[in-house]
Amino acid sequence: MIDKDELLQRITPEIVIEIMDENGAPLNHTSRDGSTGQKLLWFKTICHGGSKPKLCYFTQSKNFFCYTSCGVMSFFECIKRIRNVRDSDFYKGVILYVAEKIGMKPTQEKGFGTYRKDDRDDMRTLEDGVSISGWNDYCEKLKKQNEEINNKIISDETILDYFENKVYEGWLKEGISEKSMKKYGIKWYEYQKHIIIPHRNKDGQLIGIRRRSLKPEDRNNKYMPEFIEGKDYGHSLGLNLYGLYENRAAIEDRGKAIIVEGEKSVLLSDTYFGKNSIAVATCGFSVSNKQANLLGDLGVRQVYLGFDKDFDEFNKDAVMKYNSNPSTKRDFEMYKNKINSIASKLAGMGFAVYIIKDKEGKLKLKDSPFDEGKETFQKLFANAEKFDQKKLKW
Ligand SMILES: [Zn+2]
The missing domain is CATH 3.90.980.10 (DNA primase, catalytic core, N-terminal domain)
Incomplete structure (x- = not known):
């Protein structure tokens, strides 16, 4: 058995960020706790299915605090909640899942663009009695267990x-x-x-x-x-793509996919394009590694980011207004940085990334690129901008 406390000792902020990202909550921002001085990581409140960035991870005390409704949670309790793990599956679904994240998976992960370093030494100190000769069996078992949790199927x-x-x-x-x-x-x-x-x-x-x-x-x-x-x-929303099953043939065929936030956009795309639709929804303003790998595994090389228009970034007056208030200014910057960081991550995984931008003000605030009709979508899609890492201004 893996010792929980020992495991907790090995948790670094980077691991927490990776786990949260994979489960649908990329790092929103960081800050520092006034009284203890410890660094704080802020995420979307996926603990209860919320959308505000009010779930805080304390990097020294290593627990979470949800300021919206859940209150204080131990590190493992929070992981259990965000992954919908039942009490009876706690060891498999939480402990083994986290153990794998800290480097217990020595081989290259199946899929596209992900790689884990060989970390057998860590493994030996964590789990006594696992010899290198039994290593492959152990990994297979671990992989299967994780897949079971990740792909919990409702058979009835x-x-x-x-x-x-x-x-x-x-x-x-x-x-x-x-x-x-x-x-x-x-x-x-x-x-x-x-x-x-x-x-x-x-x-x-x-x-x-x-x-x-x-x-x-x-x-x-x-x-x-x-x-x-x-x-x-x-x-776990971050481990699946809504619409991938229905649009799989078209996506494989064209080697392209359009990533949107919500289920409704996938439905609109189906209404406009039927069996030629290539839209999938991440069900949030994020793209996890797992979601990117799902597309990569189908041979997708071009991804179009069609996130909701949360700010009117090409309207001068609107931008001036955002920048005149420190809090809206911060949110606006965060929005732009977030899109760039998602694009940058996907580009780093080998995708050609295009960003759908509403430069001509065809969409209303909060609209997805599909919300104002087929013609508008087609114009936006045709004018999508190729993301160029070198032009990034941070
Ligand atoms: Zn919560």
Whole structure:
């Protein structure tokens, strides 16, 4: 057995950043704690499915604090929550997962662009009795266990019969066709007034159920995992791409994909382009290594970043206004840096990266590039800018 305390001692801020990134929360910003002087890392509150950067990691005391709702969490407890690990799977899903991150995986990872250094010596001190001759078996086992957790499959799909096949009018009005909603299995939960969004892995297996709530009290948590009779149907968003299964053939065929934030953009893309759609959603303003590898494994070499327009960066007046207030100025800078850092990471993994930018003001704030109709999208797509690492101004 791996000793939890010993494992915790080996956790570095870099490991925490990598783990959070992989699970859908790239580092948002850092700061320093006034009273203890320790460095703080801030992430999106994926502990409870929130979207504000209020989940804080204390680099010395090595615990998390969620300022929105969860409060203090031990390092391992937080990992357990963000990965939806059951109590009975704690050792497999949390301890072994973290152990692997600190270098227990000696061979090159299958996939695209990721590499881990050989770290057998660390391994020997961590787990007594693992000889080098048994090493490969051990790694295989570990890999399988991790895959099981990562790809938790809901094999009993009758759970979806729980919901009505009613089509949600509001989405029809926003331009999503009934055909697209049916294709993606969108349903309706009358009792809770939820739009039901099944999530499938690249092979089409059901792995999670998310809901879009229409209740005013949920306006800050519109998209959440669905709970049915006390069971949580959430999954690790950062380990999957919504729409990859449905659009896999077109993506493989063209070697290209458009990365968007939300499920709705994938549905709109399907409405516009049908079987030629190449859109996938990361379900957040981020792209994890795992998500990038899912595309790389399909032979994708060109990725288009179509994130939501959170700021009007090409409108002079708007930019002046952002910069006149220290807090909006900071948020605006963070937004631009974030897009650049995602692009830079993907470029570093070998992708040709194009960024879809709304230079002519065709989109409204908060819009995705798909939100203002097919023609607008096609213009934005045609004018996507190739990302050039050398031109980065940090
Ligand atoms: Zn929380």
